Amino acid sequence: MSDSNTRNIQWQSGLVERSERAALNGHPGMTLWLTGLSGSGKSTLARLLERRLHQHKIRTFVLDGDNVRHGLNSDLGFTAEDRRENIRRVGEVARLMTEAGQVCIAAFISPYRADRDRVRNIHPAGLFHEIHVSCPLEHCEERDPKGLYAKARRGEIRNFTGIGAPYEPPESPELVLRTEQDSPEACITKILDYLGGHGVRVQTR
């Protein structure tokens, strides 16, 4: 005798194909995964990008570390285990958004390579795009838009990425943005140029 379990679960395939959703929208669904240190500019870029894509009739949606933690992941903290679960769940939602035909922009520190790779692996091939929002720690700490680095240095936040916990940069991301060199607008142009090669066409010049 057991509780209902996965043996009793039957996979139901949808009646609408991925290609039909893409045809309706004029672009495929996909996940753009922005990873980088706190203060590197992920959220700023995600929101500028969402705006720009929307103006060009691209269906898009931002999943944001700060926002998701109010809802889906409000039960999770910042231990290593909770961070892993945070990224796992967000990855699953991004995958669902991708299946739904949206260009899902996920902006998360997501410091661990293994966690990001797991998210990549649950996506259909070619629909997960890892974008490293790269910025030296000292620049991020100088910006410190939320005052979190200062708190971490004072010992008020434990396990803060870059201070008390590691950040593992992507080894072969689809795109690298250098926010200490390039303006937000220049970074957005780079993303749009990249997307142009992947079925999301937006006039940038």
Add this chain to the structure above:
Amino acid sequence: MSDSNTRNIQWQSGLVERSERAALNGHPGMTLWLTGLSGSGKSTLARLLERRLHQHKIRTFVLDGDNVRHGLNSDLGFTAEDRRENIRRVGEVARLMTEAGQVCIAAFISPYRADRDRVRNIHPAGLFHEIHVSCPLEHCEERDPKGLYAKARRGEIRNFTGIGAPYEPPESPELVLRTEQDSPEACITKILDYLGGHGVRVQTR
């Protein structure tokens, strides 16, 4: 000294308004929440509805109990606590899909009124539509498309809704479908007629 916690989380509002997404799609985002016994016809209706809406250029996506349990909720079982968490998470995803502008069709037994009300309450007013897929238990058990009632009767599944666990019908759902009387096609027509009054216009006659 504490871990990072919600005091350090700042809400980021999007740069694209809900009304702008609705203007782009030609319809608002919303959640259609199909609740009812196992075997009542929720998944069948959800998939027929998705197909029909898609044909009319409505952006739509099915969240399904069986499917979500392979991904987002693969860590959850069927205890009362896990069922509550299952519905909580699915409700949050439905809300995100709604915010993204999709007509999200969620098909879940979701036997507890309190759990469904919680999902309603996290949605923007008027964008959560509870649809009771009503069918007498004996009909559902007769259909038993997955053989689960038989297993539950043999004691192989504990806490199966309708047998070892309660189903609390909605007290004031937006719509009731009676699948023991009406054909799937007739039920779909009722939903489409209902949606016509809520900004999602589809020719049914």
